[in-house]
Amino acid sequence: MIKYKVLLVDDKPENLYSLENILMDDNLSIYKAHSGEEALKMAFSEDFSLIMLDVQLPDLDGCEVVQLLKSTRRTRKIPVLMVTAHNKERKCMLRGLDKGAIDYLFKPLDPDITRAKVKTLLTLFSQQKEMEELNKRLQQLNEEKNYMLGVASHDLRNPIGNIITLAGFIENESTNSLSPQHREYLEIIQRSGKELIQLINDLLDVSQLESGKRSLEVKEINLQDLFEMVIAENKAHADRKNIELHYSMGDETLKLSADYLQMKQVLNNLVSNAIKFSHSGKSVELTANLKEESIHISVIDQGQGIPANELNLLFKPFITSSVRSTGGEKSTGLGLVITKKLIEQHGGVLSVDSEQGKGSAFTIVMPKRMNQHFII
Numbered sequence: 001m002i003k004y005k006v007l008l009v010d011d012k013p014e015n016l017y018s019l020e021n022i023l024m025d026d027n028l029s030i031y032k033a034h035s036g037e038e039a040l041k042m043a044f045s046e047d048f049s050l051i052m053l054d055v056q057l058p059d060l061d062g063c064e065v066v067q068l069l070k071s072t073r074r075t076r077k078i079p080v081l082m083v084t085a086h087n088k089e090r091k092c093m094l095r096g097l098d099k100g101a102i103d104y105l106f107k108p109l110d111p112d113i114t115r116a117k118v119k120t121l122l123t124l125f126s127q128q129k130e131m132e133e134l135n136k137r138l139q140q141l142n143e144e145k146n147y148m149l150g151v152a153s154h155d156l157r158n159p160i161g162n163i164i165t166l167a168g169f170i171e172n173e174s175t176n177s178l179s180p181q182h183r184e185y186l187e188i189i190q191r192s193g194k195e196l197i198q199l200i201n202d203l204l205d206v207s208q209l210e211s212g213k214r215s216l217e218v219k220e221i222n223l224q225d226l227f228e229m230v231i232a233e234n235k236a237h238a239d240r241k242n243i244e245l246h247y248s249m250g251d252e253t254l255k256l257s258a259d260y261l262q263m264k265q266v267l268n269n270l271v272s273n274a275i276k277f278s279h280s281g282k283s284v285e286l287t288a289n290l291k292e293e294s295i296h297i298s299v300i301d302q303g304q305g306i307p308a309n310e311l312n313l314l315f316k317p318f319i320t321s322s323v324r325s326t327g328g329e330k331s332t333g334l335g336l337v338i339t340k341k342l343i344e345q346h347g348g349v350l351s352v353d354s355e356q357g358k359g360s361a362f363t364i365v366m367p368k369r370m371n372q373h374f375i376i
Contacts, residue, residue: 004122005046007031009039009065010054010083019083021109023118036060040068043075047124050118053101055084055092060108063095070100075127079121083107146207153204157197164193165296202334206317209341216259216345222253223288223297230267230286238275238284241327245271247286254288256295257369262342267299269335270362274301276329278359290368297364305356314352315340 004029010016016032022028031046033039036057043051051069055062064081067076082104084093093104102121105114167189171178178186227247238245257262267286274284282302289296303326306314310321318333325331343350347367354360 003027003029004049004126005029005031007033007039007042007046007048007051007121009033009036009051009057009062011035011056011058015054019109019114021107022114034089036062036065039065043069043078044072048078051078051080052105052118053082053096054082055082055096061092062101062245063099066099066101076100078191079103079125081105081117081121083109091317099299108133142210146210149203152209153200153207154253157200157204160193160196160200164190164197167193199332199334202332202338205338206334206341207343218257218259218261220304221256221258221260221263223295224249224252226256226260226264226267227288230264230271233268234271234275237272241275241278242280243275243278244283245275245286246283247288249287250289254290254295255368256366258346258366262346266339266342266364267297269339270299273335274299274303274360274362276325276327276331277301277323278303279326280360293368295366295368297366298361300359302359305358306352306354307356307361308354311352311354315350 004027006023008016008019008023008030009032010019011034013034016034020030020032021348029047031042033042036059039051040052040060042048053062057065060068062084066080066082069078069080080091080096080101082096082101083106084104085107097104103117105117167186171183171186224247227249229243231247231278234245238361271284271286278284278301285298285300287296287298287300304323306321306323309322313319313321314336317337320331320333340350343364343366350362351364351365352360352362
């Protein structure tokens with residue numbers, strides 16, 4: 001059974017005696033302090049589950065004690081229940097609530113109400129502690145998961161890469177000796193291997209981002225140069241589907257402070273997705289504009305659009321919408337998760353606006369110059 005430590009603070013011994021008798025319970029260990037200074041010393045040395053604090057004290061008033069308790073890491077989470085006389089100390093009591101006290105009681109104390117409030121606050125404090133422990137455990141498990149994911153992905157990448165390479169050697173060196181069926185098998189091996197490599201790379205990205213191991217190398221990026229590079233890298237995919245890629249900028253000299261490789265990965269993910277879900281004859285456009293101190297970058301397609309009830313699923317791992325690619329392209333279900341995390345790591349925001357049958361616009365809002373807070 002949990003034993004709660006409760007600190008009673010009042011300069012009058014008779015009040016402490018009365019309150020102790022009201023709260024008498026086998027589950028409680030009662031501590032008493034006769035001044036604000038004494039209460040603070042005890043709070044810094046003991047792990048209290050609740051402090052019942054009289055507003056009027058001879059040295060520090062209750063408001064000052066609450067403020068000091070809430071300004072210190074060790075004591076800031078202890079619930080404080082203020083005890084006050086009617087009207088006389090109302091202003092101080094309200095200040096105490098403003099500083100972080102959780103509730104109050106009026107004198108003379110009603111025993112039943114006092115016991116009920118104390119019981120409720122102790123239960124809430126206990127649940128909060130349990131939640132904190134659970135969160136710590138979940139964080140530890142997540143870190144272990146990321147570590148194992150990183151190790152497994154790293155160890156898998158080399159042998160799968162060897163399989164792809166060797167399959168390519170066999171295909172190139174056995175032009176005349178392979179039957180059409182065997183050649184088809186080799187193509188399946190290579191295609192499946194490349195899909196596995198993509199999945200492994202995405203898993204590595206996720207594990208590194210979640211564990212904070214993906215650092216930023218921030219420099220000034222000319223957005224026109226970046227857009228041209230992204231279009232060049234996606235041109236072959238777009239040409240195969242007869243999809244036009246182009247860009248427009250409010251200012252061709254627009255520059256962004258960011259990690260070049262990560263921003264290229266972000267835009268490649270978004271442009272590749274736009275191509276993947278667009279029909280032949282459509283277009284995909286990259287745009288950039290400066291609005292106050294933020295740069296707005298959008299990838300706009302004329303594709304199928306996404307159902308409104310599925311928009312909230314887009315940034316969840318391994319979950320895909322009901323919209324299917326128009327050329328049989330595969331998806332790991334991690335691309336947009338990685339994209340969102342990379343943008344947030346830069347201090348930016350990624351949003352989507354979509355209408356079925358008309359297309360989608362993924363918009364990145366980035367600070368023109370990154371704050372030091374976001375640079376890892």
